[in-house]
Amino acid sequence: MIDQAVFKQFQEAIRHLGEMARPEKLTDAERLSRAKAVMRLKTDRALAMDLEACVNCGYCSEACHFYQGTQDPQYTPTRKLDLLRRVHLRESSAFAPIHRLFTRDITVDDLQEWQALVYDTCTECGRCSMVCPMGINIARGVNVMREALSEAGLAPLELMAVAQEQAGRGTVFGVGPAELEKTVQALRAQGITIPLDEPKADVMLVTTVIDVLLFQDALAATGRILNHLGLSWTLRSAGFEAANFGLLSGNESLQKAASKRLIDEALAIGARTVILPECGHAYPALRWEGRLDNGDPLPFEVLAVSEFVGREIQCGRLQIKPGKAGQKFTYHDACKLARHGGVIDEPRVAIRALGVDFRETAPTAELNWCCGGGAGTFLINRAEPLRHAAWEIKREQIEATGADTVVVSCASCRLNFMEAAEIDQWPTRIASLVELVAEQLPSNPTH
Ligand code: SF4
Ligand code: SF4
Structure with a gap:
């Protein structure tokens, strides 16, 4: 059950998020020079x-x-890359001297x-690339633009504030090890076994x-x-935060540092x-971008929980009661999971195992429409009408x-759905995949 009062408090906190940002004082020339340096550095062969x-x-x-x-034509996807394109054409393309005559x-x-x-x-949903003939x-490219703007001190204040908090204190929205411990204690008080800081475990939950x-x-x-699966698992208080505001704001060093915390803990246990x-x-941040210090691939598997649950059901290790x-x-489908990550079949295996009348949207899977709230957009106050x-x-x-329930497997999508449902008085139930599956475990509802 979502505590609506807590949701309201959370929305209110977001409204004031930008006030906590500490923008860097830079001259226009410094901002431009920093942004262009990132654009040049990141324009590799593929991007060029x-x-x-x-x-x-x-x-x-x-x-x-x-x-x-x-x-609105200003939101044409390809236009979002115009600045990158202009810098590339003027400075590093084969006909740069000619482009400098005609390109501002x-x-x-x-x-x-x-x-x-x-x-x-x-x-950064990637849907435009699915249809682009080229x-x-x-x-x-948009992500590179975010990196350039972040380096120029021009990330939106809300994302800047949280990125600065994560880079400085290591917390996000004030949640650090002490708050995790409190949550773990609260869940244990409900009779749920939640291992925390076990020195060794096969599975690290983030x-x-x-x-x-x-x-x-x-x-x-x-x-x-x-x-229920009898796995050896643990949460680790020194590395539990999946949210990566380096990735969302465009701060690459924070992105790597936030992933490193998780990687180090997983290696330690x-x-x-x-x-x-x-x-x-969290999926692209760790699964696709995560690397060991020496650049080697991670020596452990990274799975989204919806992917894990679907696989366990598919191979028969996890059996649930079809009760719905x-x-x-x-x-x-969350864009980062389905379109970018290919996590398409597993959530559907889990939903079908619930015994429901499952109805696909049209289009669906990798062509499903984004909810409009991903990549940190949910936190940007002025973006609410666009979202x-x-x-x-x-x-x-x-x-x-005609569904009465929409199942989600991303907390950001869930928040965006909740916000929109509140505005529109939308009656459709919004439900978490993992919660629905846990409700149907065959025995002992809390253990
Ligand atoms: S929101 Fe999605 S479809 Fe639109 S420009 Fe960005 S990546 Fe492309
Ligand atoms: S070529 Fe691709 S990026 Fe350019 S306008 Fe067509 S679909 Fe958009």
Whole structure:
């Protein structure tokens, strides 16, 4: 059960988040120089080809929920890469001397304008790339733009504030080891075994500030499933936070440091598997970007909890009671899990095992529409109307299925759904995948 009062407090805290940011005092020349340095550094061969390959066909606009929700041409996906493109054409393309005659150099005003474009109107969902005839990876270019803006001190204040907190105190929204310990004690008081700081374990479970503050039932559910499977597992207070505000804000050194905390803890306990909570961006942050200090791949498996649960059901190790007959469920694929990570079949295996009337959205899976709140956009106050315009597409898609419940496996999506449902008085139930599965464990509802 979500405590609505806590959700309200959380929303109120987000409204004041930007006030905690400490923007760096830089001159315009310094901002420009820093942003351009990152653009140059990050424009490798693949990105250079992407920047030169666009044929302005406009297909990507059809795929982007921000463009579709507003019909505003400034939100055309390929336009979000214009500054990168201009710097590349003028400085490093084969015809740079000619481009310098016709292509205007970028300015700090451009950087300010693009801040809203690449943070507020791009969730890095990757849907545009699915339809681009040239295969252009716009989400990656947008991520490079975020890195350039972050380096220039121009990340949105809300993301800057949380990134500074995570880089400095190591907490997110004030949640550190002491708050985790309190949550663990509260769950233990409910009779759920939650190992904390075990020196050795096969499985390291990672959680997130959102679960600690709002969705403790999701953490409890994961614990109950791991206990039911008889696994040796633990949370680690020195490395439990899946949320990576380095990735979201564009601060690469923080992104690596936040992942390193998790990696170091997993190595210290000899974990063979790290299970990530219901958190979309945690998946690319650790699974795709995570590396050992020497650059080698991680020596353990990284799984999203929805992926883990689906696999366990598929191979027969986890059996649940089908107890939800007659209920009509649909599933929202989090972009970072499905489109970027290929986690498509496993959540569906789990939902079908619930015995429900499962209805796919159209389109679905890797072409499913983004909810509009990912990649930190949920935290940017001024982006609320844009998020809502994007959400309308998602809402129509879900309503067309006739489902009474939409299942999610990402806390950010869940928050965005909850916010939009509150605004629209939307009656559809929003449910966590892992919580639904834990409810159907065959025995001992709490152990
Ligand atoms: S779909 Fe691809 S080629 Fe067409 S406008 Fe968009 S980025 Fe350019
Ligand atoms: S990655 Fe997603 S949000 Fe960003 S421009 Fe492409 S479709 Fe739009």
